[in-house]
Amino acid sequence: MHVLKKRGWELPDSAATPENLFIERRRLVKALAAGPVLLAAPALIAGCDGDAPKGTANAAVTKADPSAGLYPVKRNLRYRVDRSITSEKSATTYNNFYEFGSHKSIHRAAQALSIRPWTVRIDGMVEKPFDIAIDDLLKKMPLEERVYRLRCVEAWAMTVPWSGFPLKALVDLAKPLSGAKYLRMETFKDPDVALGQRQHWYPWPYVEGLTIKEAVNELAFIATGLYGKPIRKQNGAPLRLVVPWKYGFKSIKSLVRLSFTDKRPMTFWEAIAAREYGFWANVNPEVPHPRWSQARERLLDSGKKVPTRIYNGYGEFVAGLYKGMDGEALFK
Ligand SMILES: Nc1nc2c(c(=O)[nH]1)N[C@H]1C(S)=C(S)[C@@H](COP(=O)(O)O)O[C@H]1N2
Ligand SMILES: [Mo]
Numbered sequence: 299m300h301v302l303k304k305r306g307w308e309l310p311d312s313a314a315t316p317e318n319l320f321i322e323r324r325r326l327v328k329a330l331a332a333g334p335v336l337l338a339a340p341a342l343i344a345g346c347d348g349d350a351p352k353g354t355a356n357a358a359v360t361k362a363d364p365s366a367g368l369y370p371v372k373r374n375l376r377y378r379v380d381r382s383i384t385s386e387k388s389a390t391t392y393n394n395f396y397e398f399g400s401h402k403s404i405h406r407a408a409q410a411l412s413i414r415p416w417t418v419r420i421d422g423m424v425e426k427p428f429d430i431a432i433d434d435l436l437k438k439m440p441l442e443e444r445v446y447r448l449r450c451v452e453a454w455a456m457t458v459p460w461s462g463f464p465l466k467a468l469v470d471l472a473k474p475l476s477g478a479k480y481l482r483m484e485t486f487k488d489p490d491v492a493l494g495q496r497q498h499w500y501p502w503p504y505v506e507g508l509t510i511k512e513a514v515n516e517l518a519f520i521a522t523g524l525y526g527k528p529i530r531k532q533n534g535a536p537l538r539l540v541v542p543w544k545y546g547f548k549s550i551k552s553l554v555r556l557s558f559t560d561k562r563p564m565t566f567w568e569a570i571a572a573r574e575y576g577f578w579a580n581v582n583p584e585v586p587h588p589r590w591s592q593a594r595e596r597l598l599d600s601g602k603k604v605p606t607r608i609y610n611g612y613g614e615f616v617a618g619l620y621k622g623m624d625g626e627a628l629f630k
Contacts, residue, residue, distance in 0.1 A: 365523075391532075413432075481558060483553055
């Protein structure tokens with residue numbers, strides 16, 4: 299691992315801005331140049347970062363969920379953290395889910411998403427493509443709870459108890475062909491309920507990807523629950539990826555499709571700003587974002603700033619994946 303020196307242009311932590319701020323200005327200018335558009339003014343409001351969490355989580359929705367009886371599940375103590383668990387209120391009211399708006403308070407808007415029926419498509423380089431309904435999938439998968447840390451590229455962090463299953467179990471179910479090298483994942487697209495998807499200068503649907511090796515790493519997890527309950531819509535119900543050693547934008551929400559491929563997928567954020575958000579996105583405090591430092595992170599709840607760790611502290615599990623691949627591209 300190379301060590302980078304702090305550079306003159308590197309900004310202090312306090313300068314970290316929402317992922318979209320600069321991009322939206324740029325894309326908006328492009329969109330305006332292309333002809334008349336309906337302006338989504340709130341998209342240009344910056345500085346949500348740092349606001350106190352607002353509102354309450356939606357209990358009624360949780361009760362109606364047919365998977366509610368499955369939780370809580372047993373915690374897997376192999377994955378330990380040295381931080382206190384973030385309050386449920388913060389984790390469910392301070393979110394990034396651009397489908398519902400490009401600010402942190404999308405939790406109410408996200409309730410418009412209907413999560414039953416919900417079908418996941420498995421296709422591409424697999425023995426036989428198939429669709430599976432979420433409740434059938436939940437019956438087949440080995441559910442457990444894992445407390446993981448999550449580090450957003452915007453330099454805030456939380457520590458939460460996800461419930462769900464190792465992504466490897468889903469890869470095994472899919473039976474990929476030996477030539478498959480990448481797993482491409484896709485979020486639903488429905489601009490009628492997800493009003494953020496009317497911001498047409500974004501490349502909807504949200505797409506993310508991992509190498510198959512990353513996907514079958516023991517840490518890669520599909521969350522279907524959070525805090526011992528079905529996962530809330532704002533956190534990516536009914537199923538979302540969690541890859542704790544990478545920046546939060548890799549942990550794609552509300553999945554409808556997983557495709558196996560031999561080509562590296564173009565991801566949502568890479569398509570928007572490849573200079574800033576790459577395919578690998580492994581956490582590294584020594585590689586600054588082009589517009590701010592990644593050296594420290596702000597903990598939700600306390601607001602305390604603490605040092606960020608290489609691979610978000612999960613190097614013992616994942617550093618081996620990147621042997622011989624040293625370079626800054628791995629860390630943005
Ligand atoms: N489909 C989708 N997935 C997404 C996002 C998004 O906007 N859309 N935001 C990502 C980002 S930037 C982060 S930091 C995490 C936030 O997850 P949380 O709201 O559950 O904390 O979700 C990620 N997954
Ligand atoms: Mo993020």
